[in-house]
Every structure is written in C-alpha cells, then in structure tokens.
Amino acid sequence: KQEVTQIPAALSVPEGENLVLNCSFTDSAIYNLQWFRQDPGKGLTSLLLIQSSQREQTSGRLNASLDKSSGRSTLYIAASQPGDSATYLCAVNSGGYQKVTFGTGTKLQVIP
Amino acid sequence: DGGITQSPKYLFRKEGQNVTLSCEQNLNHDAMYWYRQDPGQGLRLIYYSQIVNDFQKGDIAEGYSVSREKKESFPLTVTSAQKNPTAFYLCASSTTGITSYGYTFGSGTRLTVV
Numbered sequence: 001k002q003e004v005t006q007i008p009a010a011l012s013v014p015e016g017e018n019l020v021l022n023c024s025f026t027d028s029a030i031y032n033l034q035w036f037r038q039d040p041g042k043g044l045t046s047l048l049l050i051q052s053s054q055r056e057q058t059s060g061r062l063n064a065s066l067d068k069s070s071g072r073s074t075l076y077i078a079a080s081q082p083g084d085s086a087t088y089l090c091a092v093n094s095g096g097y098q099k100v101t102f103g104t105g106t107k108l109q110v111i112p
Numbered sequence: 113d114g115g116i117t118q119s120p121k122y123l124f125r126k127e128g129q130n131v132t133l134s135c136e137q138n139l140n141h142d143a144m145y146w147y148r149q150d151p152g153q154g155l156r157l158i159y160y161s162q163i164v165n166d167f168q169k170g171d172i173a174e175g176y177s178v179s180r181e182k183k184e185s186f187p188l189t190v191t192s193a194q195k196n197p198t199a200f201y202l203c204a205s206s207t208t209g210i211t212s213y214g215y216t217f218g219s220g221t222r223l224t225v226v
Contacts, residue, residue, distance in 0.1 A: 041220070041222070044217040046216065098160050
C-alpha cells in the first residue's frame with residue numbers, strides 16, 4: 001500500500017526566500033505525481049504534474065522534481081510572496097486512474 | 113471555461129436527515145470521485161466512478177451513496193447512517209487513459225450537522 005508523507009506539516013518563511021517542500025512515497029512504481037495548492041476553505045488547485053518518465057516540471061516560480069528511486073519529490077518555490085501562503089499537497093498515482101494517494105500537506109506561511 | 117462545479121458551498125444537516133451534494137463537470141472526463149477532508153487527516157476516498165451507471169466504494173463509503181446517471185454529474189448523498197458527517201467534501205474528475213493528466217477538483221462543500 002502506497003504511503004505519502006509530507007514533512008514538515010507547517011513552514012513559516014520571510015518574503016523573498018526560496019524554499020523547498022518535500023513529498024516522500026514508499027512505493028517507487030508510480031505513474032505520476034501531482035502537486036496541488038489549497039487555500040483555506042477552498043478546493044485543490046493543480047500546480048504541476050510530473051509523469052513517471054520525467055524528472056522535473058516548471059511553471060513560473062515553481063519547479064517540481066521527481067526521483068522515483070529514492071521515493072521523493074520536491075516543490076521548489078522561488079522568491080516567495082505572501083500570496084504563496086497556502087497548504088501544498090502532493091498526490092501519487094500508483095497505477096490506474098483511481099489509485100491516487102494524497103499526502104496530508106505542508107501549510108506554508110510567507111511573512112511580509 | 114471547463115471545470116467542476118460543486119453546490120452548495122455550505123450545507124447544514126439536521127440529525128436523521130439525508131442531504132445531497134451536487135457535482136457537475138464539463139471537462140468530458142470519464143472518471144469522477146468524492147473525497148472527504150477532515151483537519152489533519154488528508155483526503156479520504158468515499159466513492160469513484162469510471163463510467164455512467166457504474167461506481168465503486170472507496171475507503172470510507174459507509175453512510176454515503178452516489179449515482180452516475182450522466183457522464184457530467186456525480187451527486188453524493190450523505191445518509192442518516194453517517195454518524196459523523198461534518199467535514200469538507202471535495203469532488204474531482206480525471207481521464208482514465210494510459211497517460212493520466214491528473215485530477216481536477218471542485219471548490220468543495222462544507223457540511224455541518226446542526
């Protein structure tokens with residue numbers, strides 16, 4: 001059974017800092033990994049999707065990497081802004097459209 | 113714009129009452145899902161459906177029911193058998209092909225028992 005862990009559960013950084021969020025998974029046989037952002041009381045917004053054959057994906061100030069052999073993905077946020085404050089979740093697809101396991105998220109606070 | 117619409121945004125349920133949460137998508141996705149989110153517990157799968165008139169139980173299906181009469185719609189009924197229904201409910205959809213393009217989520221429904 002796939003298990004997905006996100007550490008730390010919460011993170012507070014000053015504005016402008018570059019930061020890395022971590023996602024670990026136990027079974028390296030994955031189809032893809034997706035990073036989401038969730039604002040309080042809102043749904044999940046997809047940020048980046050990395051297929052198993054890819055090593056990284058970039059969108060603006062965001063860069064997600066995938067290392068299947070070590071069971072890790074990182075989400076790099078450059079030049080953080082207060083608007084980046086949210087909870088970030090990773091979701092691992094272990095095979096088949098319905099076999100997605102979510103982490104519990106990292107709550108990020110960017111302090112002006 | 114394509115997306116998923118959940119309604120209502122807030123819902124209040126009295127003890128012993130059944131309530132239905134709506135989920136509609138115009139993304140032409142085959143698969144649809146219902147998740148429950150509680151503080152500190154992450155997302156837990158309630159039900160999912162791959163095609164019309166077919167659906168499967170997820171990890172916490174007890175006390176819930178669904179239907180899939182149209183590709184675009186996947187309503188969730190929270191029955192009186194669900195003892196602790198207060199939570200944030202999220203609907204999602206996806207393709208089912210070999211290459212997955214990930215999940216798309218709605219904006220959620222917050223259900224409170226009064």
